[in-house]
Amino acid sequence: MQERHDVDVRRSSDRMTTRTDWLDSRHSFSYGPHYDPSNTHFGLLMVNNEDRLGPGAGFDMHAHKDMEIVTWVLSGSLAHEDSEGHRGVIGPGLAQRMSAGTGIRHSERNGAELQGVHYVQMWVLPGPDDVAPGYAQHDVSAPLEAGDPVVVASGMARHAADRAIPIAQRNAALHAVRLRPGAVSTLPDAPMAHLFVPRGTVDLEGAGALYTGDSARVSGSDGQRVTAGADGAEILVWEMDASLG
Template sequence: MIEVRAAAARGRANFGWLDSKHTFSFGHYYDPAHMGFSELRVINDDQVTPGAGFDTHGHRDMEIISYVLEGTIAHKDSAGNVKTLPAGEFQLMSAGRGIHHSEFNASNSDTLKFLQIWIQPDTLGGEPGYQQKDFGQEPGLTTIATPTGENGTLHIKQDVTLHQLILLPGTDLHLDVAPGRRIYIHQIDSELNVNDVVLTPGDGAKISAESELQLRNASDVAVKALVFDLP
């Protein structure tokens, strides 16, 4: 079964400096039909004006992934990490027993666009952690995060695997789905055909009880999406 979460149906919060689209219930946006999917709790599509950002605030017991689409994030946290995160890089912050951080648009002239993703961990408490990496832009599936951190992937504290999908024009990819697993696809660029269901930018697909997926790019530009393999 494939259930599409249309981009236009997402919640929205616009504070002037921040324009955020919420795939799942978040902040002042509440929809009991969209509280998350498996252990995936938040996908916020954020656009931040030059020089603005999120002042220092706290989190605990959450795996927080940021993926920069345009611009650069300036990050500071209570564990002593002072980092910049440019377009194309992934950041995974394990909040553990508690961490405070701030995120700002590092530019005073360019807009920042990034995805903020929250995944509920399988263990509570523990030491906060910080990871950051550029995985490149190779066509196909590139594994970004795994429960073991194997092969240079980010180590996430949950039975979840995150992939970056890039398909060149006119190409396709077959994906086998293990029994009992669920897949969530968040579409970033262009149009992706998933078992004859078309996703456009900002769309999501909740996929369950499917043993295989045929992912196809029938357009004339590259497709980019995030693929979550969930329990």
């Protein structure tokens, strides 16, 4: 394989953090009061927050606009309710997408009173056209447990037949893989790929070890191998054909 990629590794400890008595949130990009003009996005990905909510805690009704929001639960359950009348509870293996579109209000709360919930929430900008607010969730636990790559959410034409959930962005797709110890996956061949390791350890070809909470921003992604460590790993990969600049 002829290398044509550039890899920018970001360590877990370098992330900005928000901590309260009920929330532990770690931000891969500028978010809320945490602003770094050199770290506002990668490609079309604007937010990659790893959140932990305490028992019974959560965010009350609040507004969003012009954003495709994908949520991936690692443990526990997360309850969603929005101003369009959608309700849902998701746990590990259930993909969720909310299209904020022209405007929506929603709440998201820990779905349990006795245990915490741990999840990753990711935001990408939608396409240029106005998008109606919407919500979808889909069970992908079977292929995930089998160790198969899953196209969690995509607006790309090339994933139309195998995506779990559509998003209103034709230049972005989210992949998830739950890797057994020593198992190998590959990054998509795309102008940009964002690899996040929410748990476990992997070796990224040409970059070395990535640990829990680490990420890699790959420009010119061309099928680099991702190999799970001795305890296995779970990875989330955004494939992107365009950037904000």
